[in-house]
Structures are given as structure tokens and as C-alpha cells.
Amino acid sequence: MKRTQSGMTLIGFVVVLGVVGLFAYIGMKLVPMYSEYYAVQQALKGLQAEPGIANRDPAKIQDLFFRRLYISYAENVKPENVKLQRVDRGWSMSVDYEVRKPIIANLDVVGKFSAAENLTNQGPD
Template identity: 65%
Template sequence: MKRTQGGMTLIGFIIVLAVVGVFIYMGMKLIPMYSEYYAVKRALSEMSTDAAVENADPQKIRDLFFRRLYVSYAENVTKDDFKIARKDAGWEITVDYEVRKPLIGNLDVVGHFVAQQKLNRGAGG
């Protein structure tokens, strides 16, 4: 009785390796974009519980937000992406920005991120 070997050929292995490599490369481009987005969300969330923000004016709130982003190494959010508007008894902050990273050749990965947070004003404001 003749036994045949089963398994992957060298060409099959190279193809699988190439596909896995492309996915790893894409992950290397996407993960920093999403980690920056979560840093923005974390900064907004921390501001909603910060006592220094309760009676602050919009310019002070903007400065506090960008200080928090500076610590997180978030570099794609600009001052134009930050909007603050009066909402009920407080403020509503909207951070709407886009990140574009080159992928392969002339193909780019584009991420559009929007984060919102409501800030309540203190009794003195």
C-alpha cells in the first residue's frame, strides 16, 4: 500500500504568507488611527468629570482638550476639527476629523472619526 504525503506546497505557503503579510501591513496602518481616536474619546470623557472645566470659557476648554491630546501624542486633530457649542445648561464638544494614510502605491486608507461629549456647567456658571 502506497502512502501519499499531504501538505502545503512551497508556492501555496508563499501565497498564504503574502496574504498574511498584507493584513499585518494594513493593521500597522489602521491601529494608530484607531488608538488616536480612542485617545480623543478618552480626553473628552476625562474633561466631562474635570472640575476645572465646569466654569471654564470655550477657549480654556479648548486649551485643556489639546493639552490632553498632546500627552497622548495625537497629531491629526487640529484646532479647526474642534467645535464647541452651547447646549442646554452646558457645552457640547464635537471633534470631527479625518486621517489619511498611504497604503500601497497610490491607494490610501482614509478614516473619518467623530467624537462628541456634553459638558455640564457648574452652579457658578
């Protein structure tokens, strides 16, 4: 009786390893982008909870926002990406930015992120 072997060949293993490696490499490029977006959202929520934020001037609000981002090592958000608009009881802050990371040769992955928060907390200064 002849026994047949079953299992993965070396070439099959190398192909599977290559596919897994490619997905891991792309994941290493994408995870920091989404981590930074999470930091932007947390900075906006932190500003919203700041006492008296609705009564502050836009320059001070933007300075507080970028201080929070500096702590989180968020580098892709620039001052031109932040917009403050006056609303009835405070400010509406929106952050729209784009992150472009090279993957392989001339292929890039592009992430467009947008976050907004109403800064209407009327607490004491």
C-alpha cells in the same frame, strides 16, 4: 504500495505568508488611527469630569483638550476640527476629523472619526 504525501507546498506557503503579511501591514496602518480616536474619546470624557468645566471659556476648554491629546501623541486632530457650542448648562464639544494613511502606491485608507461630549459639570472651580 505507493504513499502519497499531503501537506502545503512551498508555493502555497508563500501565498499564505503573503496574504498574512498584507493583513498585518494593513493592521499596522489601522491600529494607530483607532488608538488616536480612543485618545480623543478619553480626552473628552476627562474634560467632562473636570470640575467647573461648564463655566470656563471656550479657549481654555480647547487648550485643556489639546493638552490631553498631546500627552496621548494624537497628531491628526487640529483646532479647526473642534467645535464648541453653548448649551443650557454648559458646552457641547464635538470633534470631527479625517485620517488618511497611504497603503500601497496610490491606495490610501481613510478613516472619518466623530466624537462628542456635553461638558455640563457644574462643580466648583
